[in-house]
Amino acid sequence: MTALDTAFAATGLVAVAGGLLAVTTRHVVHAALWLVVALLGVAGSLLVLGAELVALVLVLVYVGAVVVLVLFALMLTRAPIGPDLEHAVGPWRTVGAALLGGAVAVLLGSVLLPLAGDPVERSDVTSTQVAGRLFGTWVWPFELLSLLLLVALVAALAVSRIPREEVPS
Amino acid sequence: MIHLAGPYLLAAALVGLGVFGVTVRRNAVLLLVGVELVLSGALVLLVTTQAAGADRWAAGSVLPLFVITIAAAETVVALAIILTAFRQRSRVDLDEPSRAAP
Numbered sequence: 001m002t003a004l005d006t007a008f009a010a011t012g013l014v015a016v017a018g019g020l021l022a023v024t025t026r027h028v029v030h031a032a033l034w035l036v037v038a039l040l041g042v043a044g045s046l047l048v049l050g051a052e053l054v055a056l057v058l059v060l061v062y063v064g065a066v067v068v069l070v071l072f073a074l075m076l077t078r079a080p081i082g083p084d085l086e087h088a089v090g091p092w093r094t095v096g097a098a099l100l101g102g103a104v105a106v107l108l109g110s111v112l113l114p115l116a117g118d119p120v121e122r123s124d125v126t127s128t129q130v131a132g133r134l135f136g137t138w139v140w141p142f143e144l145l146s147l148l149l150l151v152a153l154v155a156a157l158a159v160s161r162i163p164r165e166e167v168p169s
Numbered sequence: 170m171i172h173l174a175g176p177y178l179l180a181a182a183l184v185g186l187g188v189f190g191v192t193v194r195r196n197a198v199l200l201l202v203g204v205e206l207v208l209s210g211a212l213v214l215l216v217t218t219q220a221a222g223a224d225r226w227a228a229g230s231v232l233p234l235f236v237i238t239i240a241a242a243e244t245v246v247a248l249a250i251i252l253t254a255f256r257q258r259s260r261v262d263l264d265e266p267s268r269a270a271p
Contacts, residue, residue: 004171012179019183019206023190028199035202038183042209045179046233049171049213049220054233058212061237066205066244073198073248077255087195087262097192105185112177112214119170123222125230133227134234145238152242156249164256 004122008048015041026083032070036063053127176217183210197251197261201244208240 018038022031039062046055080086134142183206190203212233219229255261 002170002172005175008171008175008179012175012182015179015209016182016186019186019190022202022206023186023193028196031199031202035205038206039209042183042213045176045213046216049176049216051216051219051230051233054212054216054230054237057234057237058209061241062205062209066241069244069248070198070201073251076252077198077261079196079198084196089193089195094193097189100192101185101187101189104188105181108181108184109178112181113174116172116174116177119172120221122171122220125219125227130227130230134231137226138231141235145235148239148242152245156245159246159249159253162253 002119004048005119008045011041011044011048013041014038015045017041026085026088028074028079028084029071029081032067032074035070036067039063039067050122050124053130171220173217173221176213176220180210180213180217183207183213195263197254197263198248200263201247204243205240208236212236 015038018034018036018041022034022038025031025034039058043055043058043063046052046058187203187206187208187210190206191200192203194200194203215229215233215236217229218224219227251261258265
């Protein structure tokens, strides 16, 4: 166990604990807030792995924008304060979902763990190198992303302008 | 020196939790929480390939940026659809049977 392993274990535990609470809590607003904890744990893990640019973008975009959007959507759909009893699921659904999630995790783990092998020296890619590649090799996909964001913006506006359908009585 | 078993286990656990969240939630907005967890598992795997020194063109740092951007766009469109559906039928229950065609 090196210092990096210990730091990764700590941040990974934060991420898994936050994720577990985010998917199991009955309070809808708490679910979004626990997602913040999980994503901060993931960002810490990425920092330990040496990708500080990705960690910062994760915090800025996911925690700063996506979770705030989810919170706004929860408020606009009149999420209850306190436990959400309207959307409670039965025990069989919970057991089935837990079995499915556990099976996926075990399957992925059993495929990935044999690839781990011996400890490796962490290779550091500096932000300067990433920037050079981003605006060199990856410049066309990067420009396409801005087009994708524009299309998503226009699509969101167009969808939200659909008039309310008259309910036949 | 870092052991790669940790990142692999974290990615597997995050994807498993995300699949659990997608399956168990009936609130359409909270479905997105599960999707975000699955995507963050993918991010951890991509960055791990870079930390192991096995990537070319800095793909281990660039592709996560692409994944994050696409996830943000996906969330915006999904929330717009959910809010429109909420205005039409004033519920966001995923188990609700669809209305019969007129």
